[in-house]
Each structure stands twice: as structure tokens, then as C-alpha cells.
Amino acid sequence: MSSRCLSLLLLAAAAGYAADGRILRVCADPNNLPFSNDRAEGFENRLASLVARELGATVRYTWAPQRRGFVRNTLNAGECDVVMGIPSSVDMLAATRPYYRSTYVFVSRGLGIKSLADPRLKKLRIGLQMVGDDYTPPAYALAKLGLSANVVGFSSYAPAKIVEAVSRGDIDLAIVWGPLAGYFGPSDLEITPVSPTIFESIPFTFEMSMGVRKSDAALRAELDRVIAAQCGAITRLLDEYRVPREGYTCDSQSQSRSSALR
Amino acid sequence: MRKLSRLAPAALLLSNTVFGQIQNQPDDSQWPMAMKNHAATRYSNLDQINTGNVKDLKLAWTFSTGLTRGHEAAPLVVNNTMYIVTPWPNLLYALDLTKPGAPAKWTYNPQTSTHSQGVACCDVVNRGAAFFNGRIYYNTLDMHTVAVDAGTGRQVWKTKLGDINMGESMTMAPIVVKGKVLVGNSGGEFGVRGWVTALDANDGKIVWRAYSTGPDKDVLIGPNFKPFYEDHRGKDLGQRSWQGEQWKIGGGTVWGWLSYDADLDLVYYGTANPGPWNADMRPGDNKWTCTIFARRPDTGEAIWAYQIFPHDDHDYDGVNENILLDLNIKGRNRKVLAHPDRDGRMYIIDRATGEVISAEPYAHQNVTEGVDLKTGRIKTVAAKTTGFKTTRDMCPAPPGSKDWQPSAFSPRTNLIYIPHNNLCYEMQGVQANYIAGTPYVGANVKMFPGPGGNRGEFTAWDPVNAKAVWKVKEEFPAWSGTVVTAGDVVFYGTMEGWFKALDARNGNLLWQFKTGSGIIGQPIVYKGPDGKEYVAILSGVGGWSGAVVSGGLNPVDGTGALGFVNAMADLGKHTTKGGMLYVFALP
Numbered sequence: 001m002s003s004r005c006l007s008l009l010l011l012a013a014a015a016g017y018a019a020d021g022r023i024l025r026v027c028a029d030p031n032n033l034p035f036s037n038d039r040a041e042g043f044e045n046r047l048a049s050l051v052a053r054e055l056g057a058t059v060r061y062t063w064a065p066q067r068r069g070f071v072r073n074t075l076n077a078g079e080c081d082v083v084m085g086i087p088s089s090v091d092m093l094a095a096t097r098p099y100y101r102s103t104y105v106f107v108s109r110g111l112g113i114k115s116l117a118d119p120r121l122k123k124l125r126i127g128l129q130m131v132g133d134d135y136t137p138p139a140y141a142l143a144k145l146g147l148s149a150n151v152v153g154f155s156s157y158a159p160a161k162i163v164e165a166v167s168r169g170d171i172d173l174a175i176v177w178g179p180l181a182g183y184f185g186p187s188d189l190e191i192t193p194v195s196p197t198i199f200e201s202i203p204f205t206f207e208m209s210m211g212v213r214k215s216d217a218a219l220r221a222e223l224d225r226v227i228a229a230q231c232g233a234i235t236r237l238l239d240e241y242r243v244p245r246e247g248y249t250c251d252s253q254s255q256s257r258s259s260a261l262r
Numbered sequence: 263m264r265k266l267s268r269l270a271p272a273a274l275l276l277s278n279t280v281f282g283q284i285q286n287q288p289d290d291s292q293w294p295m296a297m298k299n300h301a302a303t304r305y306s307n308l309d310q311i312n313t314g315n316v317k318d319l320k321l322a323w324t325f326s327t328g329l330t331r332g333h334e335a336a337p338l339v340v341n342n343t344m345y346i347v348t349p350w351p352n353l354l355y356a357l358d359l360t361k362p363g364a365p366a367k368w369t370y371n372p373q374t375s376t377h378s379q380g381v382a383c384c385d386v387v388n389r390g391a392a393f394f395n396g397r398i399y400y401n402t403l404d405m406h407t408v409a410v411d412a413g414t415g416r417q418v419w420k421t422k423l424g425d426i427n428m429g430e431s432m433t434m435a436p437i438v439v440k441g442k443v444l445v446g447n448s449g450g451e452f453g454v455r456g457w458v459t460a461l462d463a464n465d466g467k468i469v470w471r472a473y474s475t476g477p478d479k480d481v482l483i484g485p486n487f488k489p490f491y492e493d494h495r496g497k498d499l500g501q502r503s504w505q506g507e508q509w510k511i512g513g514g515t516v517w518g519w520l521s522y523d524a525d526l527d528l529v530y531y532g533t534a535n536p537g538p539w540n541a542d543m544r545p546g547d548n549k550w551t552c553t554i555f556a557r558r559p560d561t562g563e564a565i566w567a568y569q570i571f572p573h574d575d576h577d578y579d580g581v582n583e584n585i586l587l588d589l590n591i592k593g594r595n596r597k598v599l600a601h602p603d604r605d606g607r608m609y610i611i612d613r614a615t616g617e618v619i620s621a622e623p624y625a626h627q628n629v630t631e632g633v634d635l636k637t638g639r640i641k642t643v644a645a646k647t648t649g650f651k652t653t654r655d656m657c658p659a660p661p662g663s664k665d666w667q668p669s670a671f672s673p674r675t676n677l678i679y680i681p682h683n684n685l686c687y688e689m690q691g692v693q694a695n696y697i698a699g700t701p702y703v704g705a706n707v708k709m710f711p712g713p714g715g716n717r718g719e720f721t722a723w724d725p726v727n728a729k730a731v732w733k734v735k736e737e738f739p740a741w742s743g744t745v746v747t748a749g750d751v752v753f754y755g756t757m758e759g760w761f762k763a764l765d766a767r768n769g770n771l772l773w774q775f776k777t778g779s780g781i782i783g784q785p786i787v788y789k790g791p792d793g794k795e796y797v798a799i800l801s802g803v804g805g806w807s808g809a810v811v812s813g814g815l816n817p818v819d820g821t822g823a824l825g826f827v828n829a830m831a832d833l834g835k836h837t838t839k840g841g842m843l844y845v846f847a848l849p
Contacts, residue, residue: 087701151507
């Protein structure tokens with residue numbers, strides 16, 4: 001291959017094109033169902049394929065655990081160009097229009113718990129996931145309600161375990177991010193959105209978008225168009241994975257945001 | 263870099279301390295463990311290099327590790343071989359000091375899992391190895407302790423101690439005591455339960471494990487446990503000082519330094535902060551986090567414990583070094599440990615009983631008023647506590663007045679030499695974040711320079727009179743270790759990459775050399791096969807303080823590295839990444 005040909009090829013590769021077409025470079029966690037895994041079984045994997053098809057591209061993954069440093073080490077390091085699911089209000093990147101809004105949910109074996117104000121909470125063993133020194137919204141609320149003693153902590157690295165613990169009766173109630181409950185919860189578990197949706201200015205619902213580097217206005221615009229045009233297919237995909245949704249849909253005209261954080 | 267005024271230098275050489283057993287251990291001019299000896303003094307009796315001639319020190323040879331993450335290790339020198347443990351992937355190099363240029367004899371590669379890099383909170387560092395009985399022992403980031411034949415580089419055994427998939431990792435330098443390799447884990451923030459574990463040095467089997475939280479049977483508290491303070495006595499305090507079952511994910515990891523007194527037969531170490539919840543979520547003293555333990559090495563059973571900071575809400579891990587000293591304090595000979603804590607206080611503790619003799623600040627701090635010596639209890643300032651609220655101007659910042667970077671003691675000057683920080687911080691507001699499929703909100707933490715504007719300091723501290731004798735200011739945190747010698751020279755490195763020699767008596771700068779990258783390693787001193795004295799240091803910036811460079815963080819986002827970036831945004835103008843060993847000697 002001549003050096004001119006080679007340098008053109010390298011230029012094309014840098015711009016996300018292979019000799020045989022466009023590449024959509026996706027940053028994803030190889031082990032994070034229901035969102036993604038390296039066997040493409042998550043709904044974000046399926047969404048990536050859908051988006052790629054619309055853009056006339058093929059998907060190529062950069063795998064990294066979605067923990068601290070994920071965006072910095074993958075997207076913002078230029079290793080890949082899009083993260084398929086991230087709260088719209090996260091600062092470190094530029095979010096597309098949201099394609100769904102989900103909510104933290106109560107998961108139990110039929111206790112009928114709908115609200116953080118339910119007095120029965122005082123007597124329950126309540127499972128929450130840990131994210132280091134910071135607050136998941138339910139952790140904040142339970143601390144404020146004086147219910148720290150009721151809390152049983154679960155690793156956020158093993159999401160199925162917290163739902164299994166409810167099924168087995170190890171805990172009475174779990175408060176988890178909606179998509180986890182929908183996916184890992186067998187159909188006999190009760191899944192109810194947490195009420196209120198905002199507790200002392202901490203939100204329990206989050207809008208979820210795709211994310212690109214702040215400088216990548218062109219790709220964001222393309223993804224916004226795909227979300228609008230493919231809203232039906234996206235909605236069906238989220239239904240298939242039993243993602244609890246709250247209010248906003250991807251073809252809403254009004255784009256309200258998780259107001260507490262803006 | 264400015265030097266503060268000195269106090270009463272004439273008194274230094276007329277001290278009334280006793281030159282005790284513990285700090286005058288036999289010294290064979292080698293460096294067999296990261297702290298040099300079990301008393302953690304990092305003092306060498308070599309005096310070929312001294313205050314008169316150190317200005318002539320020259321570079322003798324160098325060695326590139328081939329890596330550019332933070333290099334925190336102390337090189338070992340045993341039997342004319344130098345052993346270096348690198349940051350991930352945790353290679354072990356053996357350099358032949360008998361040959362010109364000290365070429366590598368062999369390299370051992372433990373095949374450390376690449377995924378473990380995603381777990382380490384504060385750069386993929388390793389603090390070094392320990393030599394014992396013909397083998398080199400060290401930890402890998404992915405939770406293994408390895409034993410390598412010091413002559414051949416062949417792996418003798420490799421033991422798995424935990425699970426990186428649960429957020430655990432290992433970075434600490436082990437010590438070997440009575441045929442047992444003592445190691446501790448890292449990773450408190452994701453619900454890792456802290457422990458110290460003893461492995462049989464022969465075959466790597468786990469002999470005992472002492473947890474930092476939970477019922478007495480897990481913490482190895484039994485009938486011989488005699489804590490000095492009343493509120494440390496009672497059954498199962500490691501469980502009852504928490505709410506519900508939170509002790510199961512209580513943190514208290516053991517990622518710092520272990521010391522050992524063979525006469526008292528006690529191992530000393532400190533535990534890290536409680537995790538993973540924010541302090542509001544875990545009311546109670548949270549024992550035994552931020553606690554210094556004294557344990558028997560044969561069985562692990564606890565003999566005494568002292569909790570430095572109950573219900574910590576500043577991230578002040580209690581894992582800093584415990585230097586074992588015999589001092590004459592107020593007319594009495596005391597066997598003590600000196601522990602410069604994250605909270606800015608130098609704890610002088612009777613190492614036989616756990617009684618706090620003094621706890622004076624060695625650096626600026628405003629979050630505590632003092633330690634009540636009758637009860638042992640620290641008094642915190644109510645206005646300077648954290649929580650889901652805005653609190654400004656708290657000192658020191660989470661890395662503390664001193665983080666892991668280890669200090670040294672000279673029995674000639676009777677001073678403790680402390681490389682440390684001068685940082686304050688604030689917490690305010692919330693921002694959205696996302697981890698592994700769970701959105702959450704976090705406080706905005708921002709660190710900034712402490713009073714004076716210098717972010718670092720090097721302090722010479724008199725442990726008997728509990729006061730600083732001289733201080734040198736540094737632009738950046740003094741994040742390297744230090745070593746002091748019989749030549750009255752003290753060495754340390756700066757984050758800009760200067761390797762410095764100071765007069766141990768008065769802090770005068772006698773010599774410095776600009777290495778290729780910021781220094782966060784631990785300097786050592788040894789005698790080469792040619793009889794000359796050598797000084798060695800790893801250069802390669804990183805660690806928590808250097809994350810903005812080694813991790814390539816965006817300096818505009820001050821909240822990066824848990825707010826450290828706000829205080830270190832200019833570091834990239836002063837250093838780039840690197841990974842080089844520098845060895846110096848007189849011409």
C-alpha cells in the first residue's frame with residue numbers, strides 16, 4: 001500500500017470510517033446488565049445497533065467498567081465517541097435529548113409500599129446500593145427519615161443480588177434504580193415508583209440520554225435526530241426490558257428536566 | 263519554597279531522650295523492607311554522605327521502569343540486588359548492583375488483571391515489597407500476595423485474598439514478622455470490609471485474618487484485649503457502634519503501614535475511614551475505623567486499640583505510619599509510637615498500653631479542638647463538620663495534613679522528619695453522577711491551598727516537646743517519603759521533580775537534582791558492593807495528588823479526583839508523567 005493510501009486510510013479511521021463504511025465507536029461497560037454487556041445482551045447494546053443502522057454505520061465497542069473515571073478514560077480520552085445511557089444532567093459530557101425518564105422504585109413481595117412517608121418503613125429491612133461517599137437518592141432520604149438502622153448495603157457491582165435478596169426474603173424492601181428492578185425482578189415481585197419524586201430537592205427520577213464529548217456538536221445533532229425519528233422503536237425496546245418509565249417519552253414536545261438539579 | 267524560622271537549634275544535640283533499643287537496631291546498610299526496619303524509622307547509619315559533602319552528590323545511574331503511572335514504591339536492596347515494584351501491572355525488577363549500570367537480572371510479571379485498574383481509587387500505585395528468607399513478598403493490585411525467589415525471580419506462591427469485582431484492591435507494602443507475611447486491603451468506598459491478614463511466608467496459606475469492624479470474634483478481640491480508654495471497653499463495639507448491619511460494609515481498610523516491636527511482640531497499624539456511606543447515614547462511633555491496633559503476630563489477637571477519629575466525616579484514614587521510639591518524656595522513659603495522623607496531629611502513644619501521651623498539631627488544622635487526654639476522645643468543632651450542607655474552609659482537606667507519605671526519625675537529632683500537605687477544603691451543593699447503572703447525587707468537594715498559599719511542607723518535629731523545630735514550605739504537597747542518615751542529611755522529593763538533600767539539624771537546602779517527573783516515591787540509602795553509599799529514588803508523578811497529570815484529568819474540572827484537581831490544576835505546567843529510578847553517589 002502506498003504511503004499516501006495508508007495516510008488516507010488512517011485519516012478515515014480517525015474520523016470513524018473503515019474501508020467498508022462508517023464506524024460508531026461506543027463506550028460501554030462489559031458487565032452491566034440490563035444496560036450492556038460484552039455479549040450485546042443489554043438494551044443499550046440493542047440501542048447502539050439501532051442507532052448505528054440509522055447512521056449507516058457498524059458498532060465498535062470500547063469496554064470499561066462504568067465506575068469512577070469511566071467518562072474520563074473512554075469518551076473524553078477519545079477512545080470512543082458515544083456513551084449510550086447517562087443521566088441528562090451529568091456535567092462531564094454533552095447529553096442528547098433524553099430518550100426516557102425512569103425512576104427509583106420500591107421492590108417487595110407485595111407490601112404495597114408507595115411512599116417514603118409510609119410508616120411501615122420503620123420496621124423493614126431495606127436494601128440499597130452503595131456508591132461510595134455520595135448519596136443515592138434513597139440513601140439520602142432514609143438517612144433524613146432516621147432509618148439508617150434499617151439499611152442493608154449492596155454492592156453496585158452486582159445489581160441482580162439486591163433484587164434476589166428481596167425474592168429470598170433476606171430483605172423486605174429494596175429501593176433501586178428502575179431499569180434494574182424491571183430486568184432482574186421476576187414478575188411476581190411488586191415494583192412501584194417511589195413517591196414523592198423529589199425529596200428535599202433530591203430527585204428520584206432521572207432523564208437518560210446518550211452522551212458525547214462536549215465538543216462533538218455534530219454527532220449530538222445526529223443522535224438527537226435518530227431519537228426523534230426512532231422513538232417508537234426505542235419505546236418498544238424499553239418495554240421489552242421492562243424499564244419503568246415516568247412521564248417523559250422520547251417524542252414529547254415539551255422537554256422538562258429533572259428540575260431539582262438545574 | 264521558603265523556610266520558616268527555626269527554634270532553639272542549640273538544644274537539639276543536648277536532648278534528654280534515651281537512645282533506646284528500638285531505634286538503634288543493627289543496620290547492615292541494606293534496605294530489606296519499605297520502612298527499612300520494623301520500627302519504621304527509615305534511618306540509615308551510613309555517614310559517608312554528610313552535610314559537608316552532599317553538595318557534590320552526582321547521578322550514578324538510572325533505570326526506566328517503562329511505565330508512567332504514579333511510582334510510590336521504596337526500592338529494596340538486599341545482597342547487592344535492588345528490587346523495584348512498579349505501579350500496575352506490578353512488575354518486579356531485580357537489578358544487579360555488582361555490574362556497571364546495574365542491569366536487570368530478571369523481571370517477574372504477576373499478570374495482574376487489567377480490570378483491577380478500574381477499581382483503584384487513587385492511581386494504580388504500589389508501595390513496595392519486603393524481603394525475608396531468600397524471597398521477595400509483595401501485593402498486586404488485583405488482590406494477590408506473591409512470593410518470588412529473590413535469586414532467580416521464580417514465583418514460589420501466589421495467594422488470592424479478595425475480589426476486585428467487589429471494589430477491593432491492594433497497594434500496601436507488606437511486612438514479614440515471625441515467618442508471617444502481613445497484608446491489608448484497600449477500597450473502603452464501595453463497601454469493602456477492611457482487614458489485615460497473615461499468610462505463612464513458606465506456603466502462602468492464610469493463617470489468620472482480623473477485620474476492622476464487626477463482632478469481637480471477627481475483629482479478634484478476646485480476653486487479652488485491654489484498651490486504655492473506657493469507651494473502648496465493652497462487647498462487640500465493632501458492631502454496636504454502628505446502626506443495623508452497616509458494619510458489614512464498614513470500610514476500615516488497611517492500606518498503610520505496619521510496624522513491629524519484637525520485645526513487646528506487638529504489630530501496630532491503623533485502619534482507614536468508615537465507608538461507604540456519607541457520615542449522615544452511619545450514626546455512631548463506627549468502631550474500629552480510624553483506629554490504631556496493637557496485635558500479636560502469631561494469632562492476630564488484639565491487645566489494645568485506640569480510635570483516633572470516631573465517626574469520621576472528613577476521610578481522615580488512620581493508616582499512616584507508627585514510628586516506634588523509646589523517648590524520655592517528662593523524666594520517664596517511655597516506649598511510644600509516633601503517628602502523624604491525617605487530622606494534623608502527631609499522636610505520641612504509649613505502645614505498651616495505648617495511652618495517648620500527646621496529640622499536638624504538626625500542621626494547620628481547624629476541624630478539631632484537641633484530644634481529651636483523660637478520655638482519649640477527640641473534640642470536633644461543630645461548625646466544621648460535613649454532611650448534606652455547605653461547609654466552607656475546613657482544614658485539613660481529605661488527604662489530611664499528611665497522607666500515606668511516610669516520615670522518618672533520626673536518633674542523632676531526635677527529630678521526626680515529616681513530608682506533608684497544607685490543604686483545606688469545602689463541600690457544597692450537589693451534582694448528578696452515575697455509576698454502574700445507578701444515578702446518584704454527590705457533594706461538590708473542592709480543595710485549595712491552606713494558609714500561606716503553599717500546598718506542601720516538610721517539617722522537623724520534636725516528639726518529646728511536641729513542637730516543630732524547623733519547616734520548609736513547598737509549592738505542591740510533599741507527597742514523597744523521606745530518609746534520614748547518620749550523616750545528618752535528610753532526603754525527599756517534590757511533585758515538580760526536585761530531589762532534595764537538607765541539613766537534618768536546621769533544614770538548610772544542601773543539594774538538589776531535577777529528575778524527569780514529579781517524585782512520590784520513597785527514597786532509600788544503601789551501601790553498594792564497592793563500599794560507597796548510594797541514594798536511590800523513583801521518579802514518576804501520580805497518586806491521588808498527581809492524578810491530574812498521571813490520570814490525564816481535565817484541570818478545568820476542579821471536582822476531579824474528589825476535588826483534588828481544584829488545588830492541583832497547575833501541576834501539569836510543572837511536570838509530566840514518568841517512571842525512572844535515579845541513583846546518586848559521591849564522585
